Amino acid sequence: MGKKLLLEHDHVPGINSYSVYREKGGYASVEKALKTMTPESLVEEVKKSGLRGRGGAGFPTGLKWSFLAKPPGVERYLVCNADESEPGTFKDRYLMERIPHLLVEGMITSSFALGAKSSYIYIRGEYFYVAKILEKAIEEAYANGWLGKNILGTDFSHDCYVQIGAGAYICGEETALLESLEGKRGNPRIKPPFPAVAGLWGCPTVVNNVETIAAVVPIVNQGGEAYAQIGIGKSTGTKLISASGHINKPGVYELELGLPVEEFIYSEAYCGGIRGGRKLKAVVAGGSSVPILPAELILKTAKGEPRLMSYESLGDGGFITGTMLGSGGFIVMDDTTSIVKNLYTFSRFYHHESCGQCSPCREGTGWMEKILHKILDGHGTLADVDLLWDIQSKIEGKTICPLGEAAAWPVAAAIRHFRSEFEDYVKNPGNIQDVKHYYRLNNLQPA
């Protein structure tokens, strides 16, 4: 197994408690930052580390931090995005549940870098029990002097709170999250202004994913340059991957960026191969929004090079033959899977989660779901497949927030790579029973 920076101690009994966490070297980054560094030098270290946002967009974290406006006399905030709702993604929940202090430590260290006196961890409502775990960790941090006034006897004071959501995927979009945190409907804001200028309550705000904030801890501890040595090219460090679907060992894995996809799927150290020794059919590599790839394109790029778990390699070939690392929600499908039905569950998801603010997403997501339902019901036509394609192209890039793209890309990719399967549903409606199709199409025998 590769290097572990975040989950090094995830199986140590009691690591969720302050005492064990501290024994294992916890809160060292706060000590180091407050006693030996300035906020500027800390931002510099994060820049050097090459850390990219782990929530999905992959924007360089140091750069994002350096955009934070610092008008005198105005509060600044750090908000942690723990709304994790992208289908296929459950790494943040794992991290917060197992090692809550790692996030709390990251919040304190990052807030010091940003000059934030208060920070909020916005966690999705369904993770209520995780919020309780975090609250307990925060209490322990206060009790041991890591939070509150004049931390470690310095000028730096900080308060950290957990804010609970109530069930809305869209609140993972940073401005919708801020709206929700302000006690409003989770409607994404129209940008500009960006949160770095006017975020929470109109104040400059940085919103970072749980894993991003946690990664600040090892970056501070070992230095940005050392962190940048890990990984491959511009994909530095380690990444938590949530592996699910038809694999032998689903779960959360920390891997060094650059690991070959094939190794990740088939090695005993990770997914352990396909369930029941079946054939790999397709993978959604970075959460439901990223394009699905058929087996041949996820294992190797169009150029025939081995595909690696990194931002660049997964993105190789653009959307024609590539995909994205996204949030690292790795959904594996074996040869019994109906791509059309899987796409339907995605489209139903985006329809359900559209906030309804802008017209292409509000109307288009529902339309796509209805057409897919029609096809699954055996009433589809070839024109419906083209219509689906046309609708997704008219949503993409026309919406206020990226949910439009998130809803459009899976549809485009499924049709791009599995058009024959859609056509089979349309041409042979009598055979529709989830899996029958694929068998017939590929001359396979059902298990």
Add this chain to the structure above:
Amino acid sequence: MAANKKIEFSEETLALCHKLIKRYPEGKHKSALIPILHLAQAEFDGWLSPEVMEYVASILKIQAIEAFEVASFYSMFNLKPVGKCHLEICRTSSCWLMGAEDVVRHLEKRLGIKEGETTPDGMFTIKTVECLGSCGTAPMMQVGADYYENLTLEKVDQLLDRMKASGKRKSYTDVAETRPL
């Protein structure tokens, strides 16, 4: 809820509300709306009636419509009564791949109700929901604060029996069962 019952938080909850409000800067108390709606739903029989929303709005000194707008946006708030055990089964991709539909069919058969309905005794409501972040332990369902993962039909039966025997309402806010790590 009995019509004549006065809608008022217990002293303990009210104190919690005021503690929550203090988390935010002066004048930004509306931020406490979602946490307080959660408390209200837990305290007032698992759903938010217009009267309850009005009460929450009055605590925060906001218009009732503001509470209504927010409560109706988020899927965890019930604007109609639900059973004591709200069985929320994830239906998105990974859970579907691993057999969530079988779980729903089984529940429907066992409880004699359809998805979206409540049993006549008011004990169970079946609802399918979108991804709950439990894809690696699919299929799963959430009941109150608890996640039940790697479900099998036998496990589902045992859970139903246990819930029925206890007869208690399960709400999001009581994190009762500690999860083994």
Add this chain to the structure above:
Amino acid sequence: MPKVTIDGHTIEVPEGTTILNAARMIGGEIVPPAMCYYSKLKTSGGYCRTCIVEVSKGSEKDPRPMPKPVASCRTTVMDGMEVKNLTSPALLEARAGVVEFLLINHPLDCPICDQAGECHLQDLGYEHGKAKTRYEFPRRTFEKIDIGNYIKLHMTRCILCYRCVKVAEQLTDGRVHGVINRGEVSEISTYIQNAIKNDFSGNMIDVCPVGALTDKTFRFKSRVWFTKPVDAHRDCKKCSGKVRLWEKGEEVLRVTARKDTYGEVVDWICNDCRFEKKKIGDWIIEGPAKIDRHSVISANHYESLNQLKLAVARQRNKGGKKPALGEGALNPNNI
């Protein structure tokens, strides 16, 4: 002052001007349509996406084109920016897509809708829509709601532009209506059917781009193009008292605020002026209003009709036979 070029027309505008407002300063055909933006309502715009334009050059400093179409109502002009609206076929195709989205759940009940003739969605449909819909599923419907004595909310027609909510927020105190639910089933609703009691609530009708909010005192009385717009005023303690009367014969069928070329209210008016003053004698008449909005109503049918009547009368006075349509003075091209 930054300079911006829109479809080849260059204009210098004050710092902070949006592309849409710059286009309105140039005027004419190149102005993008707007269904949710309303210059008189703060924070309006950005939702409907009909005003999208292509930015082919970001600015003099950073000439890169913007990767996606932008909402012209919420995007600020940069010096040297070049914008394509009518000159970009791809953009027009994208806008047609937005119009299609707005129409798939719209009931298309124009024949029985009071807004027909002055409806912005109707205009948009004519300009960008297709004759046939590709949507074959049941359209969403809602029950009609009375909000107070004067306003009917017909949610089925709503396109969720949020203008009425912003009127409630910015013109009235104690907002009782807003947007509830989420996504496709979002709707404008009053809080548990609370009536809107406020002197300025009637302005919601004027800002509604479609027939979702209509004046109950005018419902089904006449097609708008058969009524004659006349500007009038009265001394009003609550508002400017400057209104537009919509007359049919001697009767005042409707009172609205005066609107500009883009269909936007010039001065907000109060409910007294709008709903209670329906007699000619209540008003000091200023004269007929010419509607030069880009819309069906601007065909100014009532004028044509008046001239038609006059022409018939002239012919009769001459003792001649009643001319057939298309003949002499009755040729529609002559009047």
